[in-house]
Amino acid sequence: MDDNNAMINTPTESPVDKALTRQIVIEINNLRKGFDNVVVLKDLSLSLYDNENLVVLGKSGSGKSVLIKCIVRLLRPDHGTIKVLGENVSELSSKELGKMRQKIGFLFQSGALYDSMTIKQNLEFPLRRLKKDLSQKQRDQKIAEALENVGLSDTTDKMPSELSGGMRKRASLARTLVLDPLIMLYDEPTTGLDPITSDEISDLINAVQKKYKTSSIIITHDIECARATADRLVMLKDGEVYMDGSIEDFEDSQDELIKSFFK
Amino acid sequence: MKVISPVIKTIKKLPTIKKQAIKLSEKTLENTQKANVFFSEIGSFFLFLWLTIKSSFSRDFEFQEFLRQCFQIGNKTLPLISVTGIVIGLVLTIQSRPILVDFGAESMLPAMVALSIIREMGPVVTALICAGKIGSGMGAELGSMKVTEQIDAMEVSSTNPIRFLVVTRVLAATLMIPILVLYADALGILGSWAGANIKGDVTFVLFFTQAFSAIEFIDFLPAVIKTFFFGAAIGFVGCYKGYTAGRGTESVGKAANSAVVLASLFVILIDLIAVQITDMI
Ligand SMILES: Nc1ncnc2c1ncn2[C@@H]1O[C@H](COP(=O)(O)OP(=O)(O)OP(=O)(O)O)[C@@H](O)[C@H]1O
Numbered sequence: 001m002d003d004n005n006a007m008i009n010t011p012t013e014s015p016v017d018k019a020l021t022r023q024i025v026i027e028i029n030n031l032r033k034g035f036d037n038v039v040v041l042k043d044l045s046l047s048l049y050d051n052e053n054l055v056v057l058g059k060s061g062s063g064k065s066v067l068i069k070c071i072v073r074l075l076r077p078d079h080g081t082i083k084v085l086g087e088n089v090s091e092l093s094s095k096e097l098g099k100m101r102q103k104i105g106f107l108f109q110s111g112a113l114y115d116s117m118t119i120k121q122n123l124e125f126p127l128r129r130l131k132k133d134l135s136q137k138q139r140d141q142k143i144a145e146a147l148e149n150v151g152l153s154d155t156t157d158k159m160p161s162e163l164s165g166g167m168r169k170r171a172s173l174a175r176t177l178v179l180d181p182l183i184m185l186y187d188e189p190t191t192g193l194d195p196i197t198s199d200e201i202s203d204l205i206n207a208v209q210k211k212y213k214t215s216s217i218i219i220t221h222d223i224e225c226a227r228a229t230a231d232r233l234v235m236l237k238d239g240e241v242y243m244d245g246s247i248e249d250f251e252d253s254q255d256e257l258i259k260s261f262f263k
Numbered sequence: 264m265k266v267i268s269p270v271i272k273t274i275k276k277l278p279t280i281k282k283q284a285i286k287l288s289e290k291t292l293e294n295t296q297k298a299n300v301f302f303s304e305i306g307s308f309f310l311f312l313w314l315t316i317k318s319s320f321s322r323d324f325e326f327q328e329f330l331r332q333c334f335q336i337g338n339k340t341l342p343l344i345s346v347t348g349i350v351i352g353l354v355l356t357i358q359s360r361p362i363l364v365d366f367g368a369e370s371m372l373p374a375m376v377a378l379s380i381i382r383e384m385g386p387v388v389t390a391l392i393c394a395g396k397i398g399s400g401m402g403a404e405l406g407s408m409k410v411t412e413q414i415d416a417m418e419v420s421s422t423n424p425i426r427f428l429v430v431t432r433v434l435a436a437t438l439m440i441p442i443l444v445l446y447a448d449a450l451g452i453l454g455s456w457a458g459a460n461i462k463g464d465v466t467f468v469l470f471f472t473q474a475f476s477a478i479e480f481i482d483f484l485p486a487v488i489k490t491f492f493f494g495a496a497i498g499f500v501g502c503y504k505g506y507t508a509g510r511g512t513e514s515v516g517k518a519a520n521s522a523v524v525l526a527s528l529f530v531i532l533i534d535l536i537a538v539q540i541t542d543m544i
């Protein structure tokens with residue numbers, strides 16, 4: 001598998017080489033995960049480097065969401081190790097796990113807004129419980145700022161059910177970003193959004209990376225978003241990393257599957 | 264010849280025996296699998312119970328959510344419980360009167376009806392109504408939160424979802440159901456007085472004095488204590504079923520449905536145990 005990758009990769013001056021000198025934030029080795037006899041992730045090894053935007057591509061059902069759920073231990077891997085900031089995720093106690101999760105922002109594919117709370121309460125919910133040293137005023141300010149970043153300033157007191165799908169996605173993004181995470185896991189941040197908002201979200205992802213020095217995994221089908229945000233891309237196929245490289249590598253690739261993504 | 268024939272018979276039968284054996288083994292396997300599901304269900308039930316108990320001993324109690332749940336429980340069930348309470352009192356009185364008259368014990372009517380309302384009818388009927396209304400509500404609410412990944416979202420933002428969702432609901436039910444039962448008892452006795460007045464003429468004060476002349480504290484106490492257990496069971500089962508719902512929207516309905524069934528069963532079982540215990544004292 002690794003040899004295979006090396007063949008596909010362009011060996012010189014790739015961002016991968018540059019990245020090698022950088023610190024590893026998330027290291028996944030030989031990850032396997034299946035459900036009821038169906039293996040979704042077979043033998044997946046992947047690293048995320050410090051202050052890097054890694055875009056993960058793959059067909060629907062290829063296990064991209066499962067991958068990032070394993071990283072935060074919402075799902076338990078069947079085999080293999082996942083290290084986040086040097087700590088083995090599956091060996092953490094529940095307290096340590098809580099601490100680790102505080103450093104990670106997770107944007108759910110479905111948004112997962114709490115539908116019994118207003119948008120403001122949605123953002124306040126984690127903030128109030130995790131950043132206890134903030135005053136109410138500071139909290140309000142942070143919330144207002146986060147909502148403005150995603151262009152939702154005027155929906156503070158609406159319920160999630162009153163928003164459109166795209167607005168819900170953005171509100172969910174705001175809820176994740178309000179905690180200033182070190183690592184961001186975006187599950188399809190731009191799916192279902194119009195091109196203009198998509199571009200704005202891509203810009204926001206880049207801005208977050210610059211401003212807070214976050215490292216991110218961005219799962220997307222949106223090639224525009226990938227182009228705008230990626231420092232490096234990986235393609236998943238059959239539960240393994242099919243290709244790993246820069247955006248140029250992917251665009252120049254002669255592989256049928258890759259080409260079909262980058263039409 | 265005669266010796267061989269049974270042997271031949273068994274040989275001829277062998278395929279059928281084999282088939283039978285396979286069928287039997289498959290059935291056994293299926294049953295063990297079912298048993299496995301059963302045992303793993305019991306296992307997860309107690310695990311969840313343990314997590315809930317553990318999370319309830321935490322300094323950060325979600326008081327606001329607790330109040331909201333208390334209000335919701337009261338708000339959802341009050342009309343239904345009011346009507347049922349009155350009707351129970353009324354019906355019990357109308358039904359018991361002829362028998363008591365036959366025995367010439369009509370004056371016992373208020374006491375008898377009040378006793379059966381306070382000891383049994385009030386708690387059990389209220390709890391069963393709450394099992395239907397609150398148990399299913401919690402099962403559906405938490406189930407849909409599970410399906411739409413809201414519970415996962417709480418978990419990854421390292422806020423304990425059991426503390427926020429489950430502990431508050433279980434405590435709210437534990438507190439509110441005894442209150443609702445007392446309310447139903449009161450309305451039941453009121454209904455009974457109304458029933459007594461259909462064919463007789465009793466003043467409210469007289470009816471009440473007669474009713475409570477027969478009731479002692481010792482009748483009252485076990486009946487109240489068991490309602491706390493009813494409440495805890497209803498809240499817990501509703502939350503458990505919702506929280507452990509599977510994937511897909513259909514499992515929300517399943518969660519709500521099985522919450523009602525299991526909660527009602529628990530109410531009846533707890534009542535049975537309570538009767539045994541009171542009987543011993
Ligand atoms: N909790 C689960 N239980 C059982 N099967 C699951 C579970 N989560 C995911 N799967 C299965 O794993 C496979 C991969 O799912 P996943 O959600 O990771 O796909 P994906 O790559 O994110 O696809 P998409 O781009 O459509 O979101 C699917 O076949 C799905 O049915």
Ligand SMILES: [Mg+2]
Nearest residue numbers: 064065109187
């Ligand atoms: Mg997905």
